[in-house]
Amino acid sequence: xxxxxxxxxxxxxxxxxxxxxxxxxxxxxxxxxxxxxxxxxxxxxxxxxxxxxxxxxxxxxxxxxxxxxxxxxxxxxxxxxxxxxxxxxxxxxxxxxxxxxxxxxxxxxxxxxxxxxxxxxxxxxxxxxxxxxxxxxxxxxxxxxxxxxxxxxxxxxxxxxxxxxxxxxxxxxxxxxxxxxxxxxxxxxxxxxxxxxxxxxxxxxxxxxxxxxxxxxxxxxxxxxxxxxxxxxxxxxxxxxxxxxxxxxxxxxxxxxxxxxxxxxxxxxxxxxxxxxxxxx
Numbered sequence: 001x002x003x004x005x006x007x008x009x010x011x012x013x014x015x016x017x018x019x020x021x022x023x024x025x026x027x028x029x030x031x032x033x034x035x036x037x038x039x040x041x042x043x044x045x046x047x048x049x050x051x052x053x054x055x056x057x058x059x060x061x062x063x064x065x066x067x068x069x070x071x072x073x074x075x076x077x078x079x080x081x082x083x084x085x086x087x088x089x090x091x092x093x094x095x096x097x098x099x100x101x102x103x104x105x106x107x108x109x110x111x112x113x114x115x116x117x118x119x120x121x122x123x124x125x126x127x128x129x130x131x132x133x134x135x136x137x138x139x140x141x142x143x144x145x146x147x148x149x150x151x152x153x154x155x156x157x158x159x160x161x162x163x164x165x166x167x168x169x170x171x172x173x174x175x176x177x178x179x180x181x182x183x184x185x186x187x188x189x190x191x192x193x194x195x196x197x198x199x200x201x202x203x204x205x206x207x208x209x210x211x212x213x214x215x216x217x218x219x220x221x222x223x224x225x226x227x228x229x230x231x232x233x234x235x236x237x238x239x240x241x242x243x244x245x246x247x248x249x250x251x252x253x254x255x256x257x258x259x260x261x262x263x264x265x266x267x268x269x270x271x272x273x274x275x276x277x278x279x280x281x
Contacts, residue, residue, distance in 0.1 A: 022052035022209050023073065023177065028082035030068055039080075042068055044235040046082070048228065052176075053207035057220035059268070060230030061275055066213045067181055073211060074100050074179050086177070096124040099170035103182040105162040107154040114150040117141060117169045124173040140172040143202050160191035167199060171206075180212040184219065196223060197252075204248050217268045220244075221261065222252060227268060232275045240271060 028046040031039040043065040050056050058066050071077040073084055075094040084091040086098070107116050117137045125133055141147050144164040154162055163183060170178060183199075184192040200223055203210060214220050220227045227242040245260055255261045 021049040022054075022087060023048075023050040023211075024083075024085040025049070025069075025073070026083045026085070028069075028072065028079050028084065030065065030072065030077070031080045041235050042233055044237045046238060048238065048241075050209050050211065052209055055203060055210045055223060055225045056212070056228060057224035057226070058211065058213050058228045058230065059215065059217065059220055059272070060236065061232055061272065063233040064230040064236040065233050066230060070100070070179050070181055070211060070213055073177075074098050076100075096173055097176040098179055099173060099175040099177075100179045100181065101163075101166050101170050101183045103185045105154070105159075105166050107162060107165055109154050112151050112153055113146055113157070113165050114141065116154070116165055117172050120169045121172050136172055140168040143171065144168045144198060158191070159187050160195055163187065163195060164198070167202075171202065175208070177209040177211070180210065182213050182215065185215070192219075193252075199223070200249070217265055217272070220268070221246075221264055222250060222255065229268065229271050239275075242268060 025046055025048040028043060029041060030043040031041045034040040046069060048056075058069065060066055068077060072079050073091065075091050075098065078092070091098075108119070111119065114137060117140060118133065121128075121133050121136055125136065128136065138147070138150075141150055144167055146161065146164055146168060149157065149161060154165070157165070163186075167183070184195055187195065196219060212220075212223065221244055224244055226244060228238055229240045229242065230236050231239040242264060244264065246255060246258075
């Protein structure tokens with residue numbers, strides 16, 4: 001039975017914690033209609049806090065509601081019950097303080113690289129002068145090494161370059177939180193590795209809250225501060241949260257020589273394997 005939405009005593013109880021907990025997800029339930037009077041619960045009692053400069057990875061098998069959770073944080077979907085707070089304010093709709101990067105590139109094909117990024121900057125940063133907006137675009141194209149490709153159109157770009165445009169576009173409006181839904185999933189292994197490092201370089205220079213969905217345990221360990229592991233859906237919930245003990249910046253080769261790395265990796269894979277067996281059974 002899905003609980004009714006109670007805006008609750010939670011705001012009062014956690015007001016002090018909001019000063020340190022940048023994003024707070026409290027008792028979140030998401031259900032969809034199923035038949036005439038039934039509901040299918042996709043996410044069940046999700047509770048999570050994220051710090052202002054924390055990088056969170058979410059992993060779990062398909063159908064466990066990872067993307068749904070990200071969309072609720074982004075304001076693209078509403079929870080059935082529970083609350084999501086950003087800096088103490090409830091999230092009810094999309095906002096420029098949260099930007100999403102999807103696996104699909106979502107670029108406008110009739111605009112150049114520069115114009116795709118500039119469109120977002122013009123929409124959100126309209127108080128800046130045209131020169132300042134142009135500088136902001138140039139700065140973020142340089143961040144992702146796309147200055148030389150600024151005048152190209154999306155169909156002239158590789159997959160990795162398209163994804164870099166999406167990342168530059170998301171970062172250029174200076175959001176407080178970056179939401180990434182398998183941003184490297186469509187890329188070949190070499191491009192994926194390079195872009196992971198590039199995103200980490202940007203994040204390490206300009207820390208912000210990040211929630212990233214991935215199916216790749218190695219990617220989660222390499223990039224994230226904590227790994228949120230989801231149980232299977234329906235009625236998915238957070239099964240376990242792993243703290244990644246490695247300081248930033250990280251050296252991929254050095255990590256793989258660490259016993260801690262393999263202990264963490266095996267633990268995460270064991271968790272996923274146990275739920276895979278439940279699916280198979």
